[in-house]
Amino acid sequence: MKIWNRIERYPEDAGRVVATIGNYDGVHRGHRVILSDVVAAARALRGSSLLITFDPHPLEVVAPERRPQLLQTRGQKLESLEETGLDAVLILAFDTTLAAMTGEQFFEAVLDRRVDLAEVRIGENFRFGHDRAGGVELLTAIGARRKFEVGSVSPVEIDGGIVSSSRIRQQIRDGQVESAAAMLGRPYTIRGEVTRGDGRGRKLRYPTANLSTRNELLPGNGVYVTEVVTGAARQAAVSNVGIRPTFHSGGTAVETHLIDFEGNLYGERMEVRFLARIRDEQKFADGVELSNQIARDLAAAEAFFENGRLAPL
Structure with missing residues (x-):
């Protein structure tokens, strides 16, 4: 798995890309379903699979008082991502400039320069852009204009609730490590x-x-x-x-x-x-x-x- 810390270092000859975007803190079972979908779609296209993620966590920039305690260190996260079969991870430095971008601006200023997107796969609850204003519908519209497909993946549910990083964090804080393990998959x-x-x-x-x-x-x-x-x-x-x-x-x-x-x-x-x-x-x-x-x-x-x-x- 290749790791790129700047968009300028992402290879222009990477070919057609199937990507997903998000924090992926914990790389839990819900994340793994999306990543498995991305990897399979990329192989079907004979392209490459890519996760676009952020460091630091966006809330550290836009609302530090609400910044979560992360489930993994950066090293742990990258190890978990490599287990999924991803070809590459692009880690974007999240700052006030990136936080102010609309969804359209993000694709134009960041991705269009380097990444030849064929498809983007995301979870149904995906949000992006300034103030998290964009969702699946906006991403689909951007994809139609920029010639890439968009697919959404249904969330994973365990014990009557959706698997999410925030839910897992609460389980760990409460000492419910067995419930947390069921959602993490480890x-x-x-x-x-x-x-x-x-x-x-x-x-x-x-x-x-x-x-x-x-x-x-x-x-x-x-x-x-x-x-x-x-x-x-x-x-x-x-x-x-x-x-x-x-x-x-x-x-x-x-x-x-x-x-x-x-x-x-x-x-x-x-x-x-x-x-x-x-x-x-x-x-x-x-x-x-x-x-x-x-x-x-x-x-x-x-x-x-x-x-x-x-x-x-």
């Missing part, structure tokens, strides 16, 4: 570097890896069954997201105990995949009470890995 995942903590986990006989992450959105405070990936190794684990109220430790942290693991992970890159929520974060009277609860958490996690579901605590 577990919600954060990445980062293992850093030194205060060593309390080791004193309690349950050493933890403390994750410093650039992911913006953390699951709601609580204890989770997780899977950890370090290099090529995968490990069953339990993760706590929260403020560690028993010890009045302050800011939010992600601490992970790897089950049946011995070793030093300091400085290592680590990926944490959230599989199920065990319980809310709690304040305990002392370290002994906390240690006993951790033992129960680990038993619940082990049952999950054996049976695919949580056992009652």
